[in-house]
Amino acid sequence: MPVLSLYAIGRRDALxxxxxxxxxxxxxGAASCCGGGSASSLVLPxxxxxxxxVSVDIEQYDGFWNKDGEHVPDPPGSDLNQYRLNLGYAWxxxxxxxxxxxxxxxxNRNDYTALTSNTDGLGDMTATMWYEAFDAIQCVWKVRSPKxxxxxxxxxxxxxxxxxxxxxxxxxxxxxxxxxxFYRLDGTMLLEKTIYPWNMGxxxxxxxxxxxxxxxxxxxxxxxxxxxxxxxxxxSVSGGYTHFLESMAxxxxxxxxxxxxxxxxxxDGRTDPTTGLRKRSLAGTVAYATLDRDWVVKLSLGHALxxxxxxxxxxxxxILTLGISHVFR
Amino acid sequence: xxxxxxxxxxxxxxxxxxxxxxxxxxxxxxxxRPEVVAGxxxxxxxxxxxxxxxxxxxxxxxxxxxxxxxxxxxVMYFAMWCPICDSHxxxxxxxxxxxxxxxxxxxxxxxxxSITGARAAQISNGYNDLQVLADSEQTVLDRYRxxxxxxxxxxxxxxxxxxxxxxxxARLHETLEAMP
Numbered sequence: 122m123p124v125l126s127l128y129a130i131g132r133r134d135a136l137x138x139x140x141x142x143x144x145x146x147x148x149x150g151a152a153s154c155c156g157g158g159s160a161s162s163l164v165l166p167x168x169x170x171x172x173x174x175v176s177v178d179i180e181q182y183d184g185f186w187n188k189d190g191e192h193v194p195d196p197p198g199s200d201l202n203q204y205r206l207n208l209g210y211a212w213x214x215x216x217x218x219x220x221x222x223x224x225x226x227x228x229n230r231n232d233y234t235a236l237t238s239n240t241d242g243l244g245d246m247t248a249t250m251w252y253e254a255f256d257a258i259q260c261v262w263k264v265r266s267p268k269x270x271x272x273x274x275x276x277x278x279x280x281x282x283x284x285x286x287x288x289x290x291x292x293x294x295x296x297x298x299x300x301x302x303f304y305r306l307d308g309t310m311l312l313e314k315t316i317y318p319w320n321m322g323x324x325x326x327x328x329x330x331x332x333x334x335x336x337x338x339x340x341x342x343x344x345x346x347x348x349x350x351x352x353x354x355x356x357s358v359s360g361g362y363t364h365f366l367e368s369m370a371x372x373x374x375x376x377x378x379x380x381x382x383x384x385x386x387x388x389d390g391r392t393d394p395t396t397g398l399r400k401r402s403l404a405g406t407v408a409y410a411t412l413d414r415d416w417v418v419k420l421s422l423g424h425a426l427x428x429x430x431x432x433x434x435x436x437x438x439x440i441l442t443l444g445i446s447h448v449f450r
Numbered sequence: 451x452x453x454x455x456x457x458x459x460x461x462x463x464x465x466x467x468x469x470x471x472x473x474x475x476x477x478x479x480x481x482x483r484p485e486v487v488a489g490x491x492x493x494x495x496x497x498x499x500x501x502x503x504x505x506x507x508x509x510x511x512x513x514x515x516x517x518x519x520x521x522x523x524x525v526m527y528f529a530m531w532c533p534i535c536d537s538h539x540x541x542x543x544x545x546x547x548x549x550x551x552x553x554x555x556x557x558x559x560x561x562x563x564s565i566t567g568a569r570a571a572q573i574s575n576g577y578n579d580l581q582v583l584a585d586s587e588q589t590v591l592d593r594y595r596x597x598x599x600x601x602x603x604x605x606x607x608x609x610x611x612x613x614x615x616x617x618x619x620a621r622l623h624e625t626l627e628a629m630p
Contacts, residue, residue, distance in 0.1 A: 188537050196562050198563065199561070235561050286473055339600075344614075389620075393617060395617070
């Protein structure tokens with residue numbers, strides 16, 4: 122959440138903030154069960170000890186959907202962008218257990234006819250614990266029995282820590298925002314199946330923000346109140362094709378579709394009708410993996426559908442991501 | 451397990467090093483509003499509102515003190531034409547403004563840079579029925595220490611009654627009901 126030019130902050134705050142707030146849409150490479158790294162999250166391949174993932178997001182804002190789902194253009198003369206450097210690290214705790222941490226650093230670049238703002242800061246960090254409900258690699262070349270159709274199943278629990286700059290701390294204005302200011306707990310189910318050269322993925326996530334007290338908005342102390350953001354859910358499906366090069370390195374092409382909801386929040390126990398959001402988007406990814414699958418380089422383009430009814434109360438953005446990951450066996 | 455523990459160590463060190471650049475991870479809910487001296491001019495609740503003159507998107511001049519002479523009060527919403535702004539403004543228009551016909555509701559556009567630009571944004575966002583002021587130099591934004599979503603209420607005596615984010619509009623409604 123999406124996440125956050127000034128204009129975007131509106132977006133950011135409503136959302137955003139963030140990049141971390143939103144789960145990646147597209148696979149980073151071959152399925153993790155095949156040893157190629159995460160399919161749609163920072164997931165360590167089976168039998169690997171650790172993984173480092175570095176990526177850069179370039180997000181460009183282009184209008185928004187209002188509460189009624191109508192797409193509205195940005196103000197004339199505006200150019201709103203956010204750039205993020207994402208550092209991820211995953212490590213194995215036990216044969217079926219792994220953990221990961223993601224840390225984003227955010228740059229907001231907002232140009233309006235009347236003003237320009239360039240700010241940066243740490244984003245919201247996320248820590249995740251994954252349980253792998255399988256013991257053997259689930260990728261097959263040929264289906265010989267029903268057992269070969271079993272997907273790799275992961276169950277994850279994530280904690281988002283509001284390390285980013287939020288509207289509720291010592292900031293001057295909305296352009297400075299790089300985080301939402303709330304802790305959030307997410308539960309995720311991830312299913313992956315590869316029958317070479319094809320692969321499919323399904324990810325379902327449900328999250329709840331923790332209520333917090335607010336006594337400050339954009340640096341100004343105000344009468345304190347309690348605030349809670351609405352529950353969040355996201356579903357995404359993906360399908361891909363892997364082409365093997367002569368060297369047996371591989372190139373995987375993947376398309377993903379994602380739908381994100383967030384319910385209305387509460388102020389002092391009352392429903393806040395100005396909150397809540399929805400976003401539907403598509404993403405395409407090309408990932409190159411070395412023969413041993415230890416290195417994966419990926420390029421991804423996420424595209425928000427600009428038509429009316431494809432989202433609500435959320436900015437429409439395109440996100441270009443370039444990333445690289447390395448697995449330690 | 452020793453590998454895992456070694457792996458966690460750099461992360462703990464990273465978080466410790468970041469302590470000064472992160473948000474407050476255990477925020478307070480204490481009321482820390484500073485005391486305000488009545489009769490002074492400023493942006494805070496209880497102070498006298500700074501006077502200003504801007505031009506609206508109909509190319510008419512708008513002066514705060516002149517408006518307060520004929521109105522029960524003024525509400526200013528600072529907009530940058532974003533999704534949250536739209537939600538707030540739509541809610542204010544449909545759920546609040548109709549209950550206070552004697553109060554002047556304004557949108558202050560501080561990003562479009564010109565009357566023409568503000569007019570275009572006003573129309574494309576569907577707020578042709580509200581008065582939009584073009585704060586092209588951000589002078590009013592600065593005087594009221596406002597930002598996106600800031601809602602300022604000024605009573606007929608020129609006293610600031612509210613200056614904070616719009617949120618769900620409940621405080622705006624309560625503030626307007628309590629105005630003299």
